[in-house]
Amino acid sequence: MVNEKIVNYKIMNMFCYQCQEAAKGLGCEVKGVCGKTPEVSALQDLLVYQVKGLSHFTTALRLVEIENEAANTFITDSLFMTITNANFDHERFVTRIREGFKLRTELKAVLAENKIELKHSDLTTWTALTAAEMEQKALSVGVLATGNEDVRSLRELIIYGLKGMAAYLEHAQNLGYYDNSVHAFIQKALVATTNDSLTADELTALTLETGKYGVSVMALLDKANTTTFGNPEISKVNLGVRNNPGILISGHDLKDMEELLKQTDGTGVDVYTHSEMLPANYYPAFKKYSHFVGNYGGAWWSQITDFETFNGVVLFTTNCIVPPKSTSTYSDRVYTTGSSGFPGFKHIEEGVNGQAKDFSALIAHAKQCASPIEIETGEIVGGFAHNQVLALADKVVAAVKSGAIRKFFVMAGCDGRMKGRSYYTEFAENLPKDTVILTAGCAKYRYNKLELGDIGGIPRVLDAGQCNDSYSLAVIALKLKEVFELNDINDLPIAYNIAWYEQKAVIVLLALLHLGVKNIHLGPTLPAFLSPNVANVLVNAFGIAPIGSVDEDMKLFFPEMINA
Numbered sequence: 001m002v003n004e005k006i007v008n009y010k011i012m013n014m015f016c017y018q019c020q021e022a023a024k025g026l027g028c029e030v031k032g033v034c035g036k037t038p039e040v041s042a043l044q045d046l047l048v049y050q051v052k053g054l055s056h057f058t059t060a061l062r063l064v065e066i067e068n069e070a071a072n073t074f075i076t077d078s079l080f081m082t083i084t085n086a087n088f089d090h091e092r093f094v095t096r097i098r099e100g101f102k103l104r105t106e107l108k109a110v111l112a113e114n115k116i117e118l119k120h121s122d123l124t125t126w127t128a129l130t131a132a133e134m135e136q137k138a139l140s141v142g143v144l145a146t147g148n149e150d151v152r153s154l155r156e157l158i159i160y161g162l163k164g165m166a167a168y169l170e171h172a173q174n175l176g177y178y179d180n181s182v183h184a185f186i187q188k189a190l191v192a193t194t195n196d197s198l199t200a201d202e203l204t205a206l207t208l209e210t211g212k213y214g215v216s217v218m219a220l221l222d223k224a225n226t227t228t229f230g231n232p233e234i235s236k237v238n239l240g241v242r243n244n245p246g247i248l249i250s251g252h253d254l255k256d257m258e259e260l261l262k263q264t265d266g267t268g269v270d271v272y273t274h275s276e277m278l279p280a281n282y283y284p285a286f287k288k289y290s291h292f293v294g295n296y297g298g299a300w301w302s303q304i305t306d307f308e309t310f311n312g313v314v315l316f317t318t319n320c321i322v323p324p325k326s327t328s329t330y331s332d333r334v335y336t337t338g339s340s341g342f343p344g345f346k347h348i349e350e351g352v353n354g355q356a357k358d359f360s361a362l363i364a365h366a367k368q369c370a371s372p373i374e375i376e377t378g379e380i381v382g383g384f385a386h387n388q389v390l391a392l393a394d395k396v397v398a399a400v401k402s403g404a405i406r407k408f409f410v411m412a413g414c415d416g417r418m419k420g421r422s423y424y425t426e427f428a429e430n431l432p433k434d435t436v437i438l439t440a441g442c443a444k445y446r447y448n449k450l451e452l453g454d455i456g457g458i459p460r461v462l463d464a465g466q467c468n469d470s471y472s473l474a475v476i477a478l479k480l481k482e483v484f485e486l487n488d489i490n491d492l493p494i495a496y497n498i499a500w501y502e503q504k505a506v507i508v509l510l511a512l513l514h515l516g517v518k519n520i521h522l523g524p525t526l527p528a529f530l531s532p533n534v535a536n537v538l539v540n541a542f543g544i545a546p547i548g549s550v551d552e553d554m555k556l557f558f559p560e561m562i563n564a
Contacts (some may be wrong), residue, residue: 013038031102036325042138043093055187086319089341118442127312153531164507211514218471238294248351251317282383299415414501441467523547
């Protein structure tokens with residue numbers, strides 16, 4: 001059966017199951033639900049294969065204390081490019097793979113100079129000159145090329161965690177914060193996924209080690225963001241619009257946010273955030289810009305309608321791109337930068353010699369556009385990252401001890417298009433009034449505009465920020481564990497009901513497992529890349545479970561409701 005699957009894979013258009021929207025809950029075989037073509041999917045598979053090979057070189061060089069910064073950057077950027085909804089540009093991937101060949105030649109020369117012998121295989125010797133040759137090569141190195149289902153499942157779980165880790169690492173590096181130990185782990189782990197002698201137990205241990213480094217890289221990014229822009233603070237974010245032309249910035253990169261605000265200052269162009277850029281409104285460094293208006297629209301998948309009514313220019317700094325419909329009118333107003341890309345969207349290149357990116361073309365374009373159409377008014381409150389919540393610690397602890405707060409629910413993660421995600425809105429609405437939601441990521445758009453009230457002045461939705469800021473939720477939990485003098489983080493009055501969509505959510509999950517968090521409820525579906533045996537390991541060791549109906553889960557979290 002396994003061999004038959006591989007043979008079938010070689011005549012499929014593609015196979016990808018890295019995101020929650022995998023077709024039929026199994027995998028995309030014709031075209032990605034995300035919108036990527038079979039050709040792009042093939043090149044993404046091949047690029048991952050290439051960085052595995054390059055990691056053999058860098059890992060060997062590291063044994064003699066040689067760190068290759070060019071290789072570190074290439075591998076991190078390449079993994080980020082293959083995250084769901086990040087880059088759909090076929091030509092960018094062809095160019096990137098060719099750059100990888102050039103880098104491989106340079107690494108071989110360094111190995112020779114240092115008289116280091118490397119056992120070569122197809123991973124380190126393959127070539128493909130044309131796009132067609134690359135796509136053909138990809139047929140033999142994709143996901144299903146690993147025959148054993150459980151080994152394949154663990155390898156992919158690790159790789160998807162590494163993709164999420166690479167995204168967070170790149171954001172930190174954009175702000176000048178580096179950690180070569182994370183690069184070393186990413187590359188060591190990539191090499192391990194090519195080692196057929198590793199057992200399932202060894203791969204499971206590596207999976208948990210991936211979570212350990214996930215915590216490290218999230219701490220690094222938190223330090224980069226807060227040192228550069230200040231600690232997020234409680235903020236009221238405007239949802240309305242003004243009469244000036246605007247630029248809508250989406251994605252996650254705060255360095256791009258800073259550069260855009262600087263370059264638009266005094267131009268008459270306003271700046272708004274979309275989706276995961278909403279938390280930029282919480283940082284003190286950005287509040288000084290009078291043309292920074294607030295947030296426009298909802299989560300990433302609502303861009304199909306949000307971009308139409310915005311009227312102005314859109315800048316994607318990272319993943320979260322939805323291919324526009326053929327009837328869309330905004331395609332010529334969208335720009336990408338960094339690891340993101342889409343055919344037909346204009347791309348803003350990196351600055352030369354460390355200089356800022358040049359957003360002048362984007363700004364000039366925005367000046368020619370109409371002002372945004374107002375789609376909502378009012379404000380939403382956020383800014384409850386760890387520094388702000390810990391400043392309120394006495395008040396929070398007192399509310400718990402008095403019984404005013406019965407339980408916290410961590411409802412972090414991703415939003416998505418599936419109708420079943422209405423579960424999270426209904427779940428939030430049905431939570432007892434003495435509970436508080438801790439959130440980070442775009443999952444919050446399912447409930448952050450609801451009127452859920454507060455408990456003694458503490459809002460019932462505490463938004464820590466982007467998915468990148470999930471580290472804050474861990475810091476808050478660990479601090480509460482310390483304050484209540486508990487030995488086990490699972491003894492806290494905290495329950496975990498997390499939504500996932502793509503690979504950054506995977507590294508957050510692995511980070512929580514590393515910290516010892518158990519009984520996480522995950523939805524709206526369990527990952528397609530978990531084989532039954534691997535899923536059983538997670539269930540038995542960590543108590544991971546899928547969500548049920550709202551009524552079922554309310555009774556699960558609050559048993560007293562059963563006889564009420």
